[in-house]
Amino acid sequence: MSYLDRIRICHQWRPERYRPFLLEGDTQPLGWVGHDFAARLKDFPSAFTVTEAAVLLPARYGDFESRSAVLEEALRELHAAGEIPKWRGEDYGIGRRWGAPPLFRMERGAVPLFGVLAYGVHVNGYVMGDDGPRLWVGKRAAHKAVAPGKLDHLVAGGQPLGLSLMENVVKEAQEEASVPADLARLARPVGALRYLCEREEGLRNDVVFCFDLELPGDFQPTPNDDEVESFALWSMDQVLERIRESDDFKFNVALVNLHFALRHGMLNPDREPAYQAIVEGLQGRFED
Structure with a gap:
């Protein structure tokens, strides 16, 4: 794949x-x-x-x-x-x-x-190293109704009525990864992705708002509810290989991780022949 x-x-x-x-x-x-x-x-x-x-x-x-x-x-x-x-x-x-x-x-x-059109926040928590960013990868709990056991972001969640996006980021960050509010508020909005696809739960007509959150090297996310099983810090090479070689990442998480890789130069147009098609595909545009 x-x-x-x-x-x-x-x-x-x-x-x-x-x-x-x-x-x-x-x-x-x-x-x-x-x-x-x-x-x-x-x-x-x-x-x-x-x-x-x-x-x-x-x-x-x-x-x-x-x-x-x-x-x-x-x-x-x-x-x-x-x-x-x-x-x-x-x-x-x-x-x-x-x-x-x-x-x-x-x-x-x-x-x-x-x-119907629904929204969510997806936060890529990363640590910057000499070899570039390393991503915190969560593993979803096995009992989750959607994508049980799949790999996920540091923080992600649907956007409920009555909250701003940043309020939701702070709420989800505390619930899912024990990220303190002051740290979660440093998350930067970096774009949005839209998709429309058939899934087991029905027709997903979603916009996901993407955030980057640079974390201190000594910060250890900890599950604070029963939605996340564990967290691990991965190199971008590991993340990209798993996206390319498997369907282990939740379907929309793969999109947001590719968006991250493009923005941080981990996918390079000189080395990736499909670079233009990936960029256009993330915008929902495909050549026949």
């Missing part, structure tokens, strides 16, 4: 298997619902209008609170029936773009079933 293969995996979905999820009267989809799940939503006519062409939130729900309330009622019933496997107890704000006012809130566990 090549670097480009890892990127392509994050941009694979079959549009014919889905219908758009819209506010009634709009033409711009908020997300995409699989046909089987759309058929199930017909059982909730107070919350959804389901046609062969689309799933609609009725126009009579004209504000954030009314849309959120009717959705929550339906989603709780679906969870009770086992059709939303994990209820996270965390709401995402759903809208058209980052920075636009959210149109409604949605339980995180339901988000991939509607293919």
Whole structure:
């Protein structure tokens, strides 16, 4: 498997298997619902209008609170029936773009079933050495609902409603790696990546905000919850080899690590024939 293969995996979905999820009267989809799940939503006519062409939130729900309330009622019933496997107890704000006012809130566990735009923070914690940066690599706990046992960043997490990105970085850094708040706040925003792909949990329509956090050489991250099993400090050669030769890294973590490698000059256009394709692929552009 090549670097480009890892990127392509994050941009694979079959549009014919889905219908758009819209506010009634709009033409711009908020997300995409699989046909089987759309058929199930017909059982909730107070919350959804389901046609062969689309799933609609009725126009009579004209504000954030009314849309959120009717959705929550339906989603709780679906969870009770086992059709939303994990209820996270965390709401995402759903809208058209980052920075636009959210149109409604949605339980995180339901988000991939509607293919709506979701956000997350991914923090590459690194230590600078004579041979360049070395990355702290986390191993996800085996009981995680998504990507159990896969390799991860120092810190990463979905973006809940009501927090700024930096507030979320600080929260996740403390919870996952015992990073003190003052140190976590030194994380620098360095870009964002977007992808749309089919995963076991549903359709992932995500934007991940990337952060770099340079850490002191004597800092040792320690798991502070049950989401991370362990941390290890890897050279970038080790990271890149594992991305290239295996699928051990969580699918979106591989993208962010490649983004890091490009920015820090660990992937070189004189030595990497696919350099331009990797850069364009991280932007969601591929040649046939």
